[in-house]
Amino acid sequence: MSTTYSTTPPTPTTEVQTASTPQLARIRARGTWTGRLGTDIAIRKFGFATAEPVAVGGDDSAPTPMDYVVGSFLGCIAVVVELVANEWDVTIGSLELEAIGTLDRRGFAGTADVSPHFQSLTGTADVESDADAETFRAIIADVERRCPAFNLFRDAGVTPAITWILGGRVLA
CATH class of the missing domain: 2.20.25 (N-terminal domain of TfIIb)
Known part of the structure; x- marks a missing residue:
């Protein structure tokens, strides 16, 4: 017996998912x-x-504070992967993450007119899951849309480049 998954996200069922009023966290x-x-x-x-x-x-x-930024990015990705996978009724067996943030120290040092924030953020996310590749690609899109840390980088003009690996195979 094989399991099939829809690539359409599940219908939101909770007030938090469908609320039109801002629900701000401090x-x-x-x-x-x-x-x-x-x-x-x-x-x-x-x-x-x-x-x-x-x-x-x-x-x-x-x-360093910037070390924590990279680590927090990974933690945030992991949280959102788990939440989204649960919404899709997909099991995550394991998730191993690695990221490298690159910044030009001249910005922090004030020795050049360059931004002090990260210039790039690259990494890998190695996942074992019962989802097929098509379903997991849709989950990734939802994760990237919903992850606060991913969007903090993207909104700063630094779109994280994460290579997703599902079951030992790179997702294109």
Whole structure:
């Protein structure tokens, strides 16, 4: 017995999915400078630190803020993949992600008239799933449309280039 999947997304069934009134979420973060280019951050009940490498004057005691941006991008992609797959009644067996953000440090250093944000973001998403390639391509399109981090990059003029691999095969 084989399972077939529709490439048409499921009909939204919850108020959140169909609401026309904005449902704004506020994220509050607090930071305390710790010296040597470091900051302790608190968000809700969680804490983490940022720091810079010794080469730029930090103590290399934590990831840089931009390291967290790349990591947060991956976390956001994973969350949205899981949510969208669940909506499509598709099982994700595993999801391995990797990304590389490239920025021109001259912008941050103020030594050239270039943007200090990422110039590019590339990566891979290696997925094991019961979905066929056509269905998963449609899921990817929905993920890219709905992922806040993906769209934050895209709106900054940096469209992430993610190579999606499904069951060991690159999706074109």
